[in-house]
Amino acid sequence: MNLHPIDWLIMLVYFVFVLGIGFVLKRFTKTSKDFFEAGKSIPAWVAGLAFISANLGAQEVIGMAASGAKYGIATSHFYWVGAIPAMIFVGLFMMPFYYGSRARSVPEYLRLRFDEKTRALNAITFALMTVCSSGVSMYAMAKLIEALKLFDQPFEALGIDKSHIFLVSILLSAVIVLGYIFLGGLTSAIYNEVLQFFLIVAGFFPLVWLGLQSLGGWEGLKERMVALGNQEMVHTWKGMSSADTNSLGVEWFGMVMGLGFVLSFGYWCTDFLVVQRAMAADSMTSARKTPLIAAVPKMLFPFLVIMPGLIAVAITPVATGAPDQTAAISQAGGAPQVGIIPNKLNPSTGQLEPDYDMVIPTLLLYFFPAGMLGLGLTALLASFMSGMAGNVTAFNTVWTYDIYQAYLKKEASDEHYLWVGRMATVWGIGLSMVAAYLALQFNNIMEVLQLVFAFVNAPLFATFLLGMIWKRATGNGAFAGLVSGTLAAFFHHCLTLPAGAVPGIKGGLLGVLHTYPNPMAQTFYTAIAAWTTCFVVTILVSLVTKPRPDEELKGLVYSLTERPAEGHLAFYQKPAFLAVLVGIGVILLNLVFY
Amino acid sequence: MGGLDIRVPIGLMFLVKGLLLAIYGLMTPPETYVRSLGVNINLIWGAVLIVFSVVMLFLGRKGFKLAP
Structure with a gap:
C-alpha cells in the first residue's frame, strides 16, 4: 500500500498528542493513588468514554466488522443483549460496592468480601490474562500492518529488510503505550482512551456514511441483501426461535442466557479492565453513571463497527478509473467471492475463502482518498492501542496491589509502590511482547x-x-x-x-x-x-x-x-433516570431492527 | 490530580487534523474523489473536525492552566 505524505502526517499528529498527554500528566502523578486510581478525580463523562474505549480494542473493531459480514446485523446482539443490560446492572447495583468499599481493585473486593485465597486466584489469573490479551493486541496490530503492507514503502526507501516489519510494529506500539502509561499512569491511559474514542468515531463515521450512500441508504442495503439471498442478515430477532433459521446458528435461549447473562455480566460486572475506569470517578454518583454514560455510545456502536461488514458484502466492485489499492492487500488474489472482501487461502482445505478480518481495511482503501485514509488508519491503530493500554493499566494495578503488596512486601512507602507500578508497566509490556511472539511462533498457543x-x-x-x-x-x-x-x-x-x-x-x-x-x-x-x-x-x-x-x-x-445518598440530586441527575433512558433506547433498537 | 482538561488536547488534535484535511482537500483536483462518490470528503470532514475542535476548546478553555 502506498501512503501519501498527508496520511503519514495525520498519523504522526496522533502519536505526538498521545505522548504529549503523558508528558503533561507526569507532573500531576505524585502518589500511587494518582498512578493507579487517577486520584479518584475523573468526571463521569470522561470515565464513561474511557470505560467504553478500553473495551474498543482490536477484537471489537476488526472482529465485529468481520462478524457483521458473516452474520449480518444479528451481530448487534453482542451489544444490545450482550452488553447494555450488564452495563445498566453494574452501574445501578454493583458500583456502590466497588466504589463504596475500601477496595482499590476487583480482586481486593474479593479479599474484603471473601478471603485471601479467592483474591489470589482472581488476581493471578487476571494478571496473566491481561498480559496475554495485550500481547494478542500487539500481535494482531503487527499482522495487520504486515497485511496492509503499510511499512513496505518506507522500509524499501531506507533499505531495511522487510522481514523486520513485524518486530518494528511491535516495538513501535510497545514504546508508545509504555511511554504514556509510564509517565501518567491511569489518568494518562483514561485521557488517551477518550482521545481514541473520538478518533475512532471521526475515522469510521464518514466511512459508514459513504458506504450507505453508495447503496442508497439502509433501505437500499436491505434490498441488496435480499437480492443476494442474504435476507436473514438484516434482522436481529427474526428466526431466533431455532438455531437453523438465523445467521448466528444459536437459538434465543442459548443467546440470552449464555451471551446476555453469563458472559456479558461476567465481563462487564467483574472485569477490572473496565471496572477500573469507573472506580477512578470523582464521586459515587459519577462512578454509578460511568457505565450508564458508556452504554449510550455502546448501543450505537453497531452502526460504526458492524455496518461496515454488511456494506462490504453488499457492494459490487465497480471500475471507476480511480486508483484501486484494495487488490494489493488480498492475501491470495482472485476476484472477491463476497462483495469487495479480499480472499485468503484456507490452509486446511486449500480453498480460497473471504478474508473477513480485512473488511475495515478494504473499505478504508475503497472509499477514502489520501488524507481521509490517514485518519481512518489512525482510528484503526488507535483501537489496537486502547485495548493494549487498558490491559497494561489493569495489570500494573493488580500486580502492585494484589500480588506485590499482598504477598511480597506488605509495608513499604508510597513512593516504593509508585516505583513498583511504573516497573510493572515496563515488564508488563515486555511480557506482552513475549506473548505476541509466542502467538507468532505457535499458531494455537x-x-x-x-x-x-x-x-x-x-x-x-x-x-x-x-x-x-x-x-x-x-x-x-x-x-x-x-x-x-x-x-x-x-x-x-x-x-x-x-x-x-x-x-x-x-x-x-x-x-x-x-x-x-x-x-x-x-x-x-x-x-x-x-x-x-x-x-x-x-x-x-x-x-x-x-x-x-x-x-x-x-x-x-x-x-x-x-443506599447511596441521592436526595440532593434532581430526578434527571440520578443514575436510575439515565438507566431508564438507556433501557428504552436499547428496546427501541431491538424493535426497529427486529 | 487535575490541571489538564481533556477537552484541550482533544480540541487541539482535531484542530490540527481538521486543518490538514481541509487544506489538502482544497489542494486536490475533483478526480481525487471519484471513489468517495464525487464528494470532497477531505474538505467536508476537515471542516466538521475544525468545528468540533472549536467547540471542545471553548468547553475546556479553563483547562489551559497547566500548573500543578
Whole structure:
C-alpha cells in the first residue's frame, strides 16, 4: 500500500498528542493513588468514554466488522443483549460496592468480601490474562500492518529488510503505550482512551456514511441483501426461535442466557479492565453513571463497527478509473467471492475463502482518498492501542496491589509502590511482547490460553452476585464455586463439539456427548454450565462453612450497605433516570431492527 | 490530580487534523474523489473536525492552566 505524505502526517499528529498527554500528566502523578486510581478525580463523562474505549480494542473493531459480514446485523446482539443490560446492572447495583468499599481493585473486593485465597486466584489469573490479551493486541496490530503492507514503502526507501516489519510494529506500539502509561499512569491511559474514542468515531463515521450512500441508504442495503439471498442478515430477532433459521446458528435461549447473562455480566460486572475506569470517578454518583454514560455510545456502536461488514458484502466492485489499492492487500488474489472482501487461502482445505478480518481495511482503501485514509488508519491503530493500554493499566494495578503488596512486601512507602507500578508497566509490556511472539511462533498457543481464561472467567459473575446479595456466602464457598465452575467449563468443552469440527482444541477431547451447530453455541452453553455449577456449589459449601460476622461485611453486601445518598440530586441527575433512558433506547433498537 | 482538561488536547488534535484535511482537500483536483462518490470528503470532514475542535476548546478553555 502506498501512503501519501498527508496520511503519514495525520498519523504522526496522533502519536505526538498521545505522548504529549503523558508528558503533561507526569507532573500531576505524585502518589500511587494518582498512578493507579487517577486520584479518584475523573468526571463521569470522561470515565464513561474511557470505560467504553478500553473495551474498543482490536477484537471489537476488526472482529465485529468481520462478524457483521458473516452474520449480518444479528451481530448487534453482542451489544444490545450482550452488553447494555450488564452495563445498566453494574452501574445501578454493583458500583456502590466497588466504589463504596475500601477496595482499590476487583480482586481486593474479593479479599474484603471473601478471603485471601479467592483474591489470589482472581488476581493471578487476571494478571496473566491481561498480559496475554495485550500481547494478542500487539500481535494482531503487527499482522495487520504486515497485511496492509503499510511499512513496505518506507522500509524499501531506507533499505531495511522487510522481514523486520513485524518486530518494528511491535516495538513501535510497545514504546508508545509504555511511554504514556509510564509517565501518567491511569489518568494518562483514561485521557488517551477518550482521545481514541473520538478518533475512532471521526475515522469510521464518514466511512459508514459513504458506504450507505453508495447503496442508497439502509433501505437500499436491505434490498441488496435480499437480492443476494442474504435476507436473514438484516434482522436481529427474526428466526431466533431455532438455531437453523438465523445467521448466528444459536437459538434465543442459548443467546440470552449464555451471551446476555453469563458472559456479558461476567465481563462487564467483574472485569477490572473496565471496572477500573469507573472506580477512578470523582464521586459515587459519577462512578454509578460511568457505565450508564458508556452504554449510550455502546448501543450505537453497531452502526460504526458492524455496518461496515454488511456494506462490504453488499457492494459490487465497480471500475471507476480511480486508483484501486484494495487488490494489493488480498492475501491470495482472485476476484472477491463476497462483495469487495479480499480472499485468503484456507490452509486446511486449500480453498480460497473471504478474508473477513480485512473488511475495515478494504473499505478504508475503497472509499477514502489520501488524507481521509490517514485518519481512518489512525482510528484503526488507535483501537489496537486502547485495548493494549487498558490491559497494561489493569495489570500494573493488580500486580502492585494484589500480588506485590499482598504477598511480597506488605509495608513499604508510597513512593516504593509508585516505583513498583511504573516497573510493572515496563515488564508488563515486555511480557506482552513475549506473548505476541509466542502467538507468532505457535499458531494455537494463544487460542489455548484464551480458552483457559474463558473457563476461569465464565463462573466469576456467580461468585460476585452471591457475594453481593447473600451475606451467608463464605470464602470457602466462593473458592470451591470458582474452581468447580472452571472444571465444569473444562469438562463441558471437552465432551462437546461444534458440527464439522475435529476433536482437539475445538472440543471433544474426552469424547463427544453432544454436537452443537457451531462454536458460538458451544461457547454460550459452556458458560451456562460453568455459571450454574459455580452458583450451586458456592451455595452448598457456604451452607456448611462459617460465614463472616455482619460487622465485617458492611459496604460489601446489599442488605448491610446504606443506599447511596441521592436526595440532593434532581430526578434527571440520578443514575436510575439515565438507566431508564438507556433501557428504552436499547428496546427501541431491538424493535426497529427486529 | 487535575490541571489538564481533556477537552484541550482533544480540541487541539482535531484542530490540527481538521486543518490538514481541509487544506489538502482544497489542494486536490475533483478526480481525487471519484471513489468517495464525487464528494470532497477531505474538505467536508476537515471542516466538521475544525468545528468540533472549536467547540471542545471553548468547553475546556479553563483547562489551559497547566500548573500543578
